[in-house]
């Protein structure tokens with residue numbers, strides 16, 4: 001049985017450390033942080049009907065054109081936290097991702113692009129090209 005290569009994850013970076021406006025448009029300014037702590041707190045305090053809909057309904061991302069959805073069977077806190085992280089990573093321009101290979105400075109706003117770069121450029125079968133040489 002061939003073993004499945006495990007590739008390293010992109011490194012998440014904050015591109016902005018200044019407070020950012022709430023993406024739900026309420027005007028609140030929130031600390032920029034990748035684990036979305038202040039966003040989680042704000043969403044559950046100020047946007048409770050949205051982030052904690054009745055158990056029978058899915059939580060839908062309200063951002064235009066976004067199809068992200070969080071099913072009702074998922075736990076409340078988990079839903080709010082995952083939703084907050086989604087807002088920070090996908091709807092606020094404050095996060096980017098970096099290739100973890102030593103000496104490589106490749107960065108992109110999208111983690112899937114960095115994953116593609118990791119698998120196609122800097123790592124072969126999960127082993128760093130620089131380390132393998």
Ligand SMILES: [Zn+2]
Pocket residue numbers: 022023024025026027028042046047
């Ligand atoms: Zn808000």
Ligand SMILES: [Zn+2]
Pocket residue numbers: 061062063066067068086090091
């Ligand atoms: Zn969204």
Ligand SMILES: [Zn+2]
Pocket residue numbers: 099100101104105106117118121122
């Ligand atoms: Zn790289």
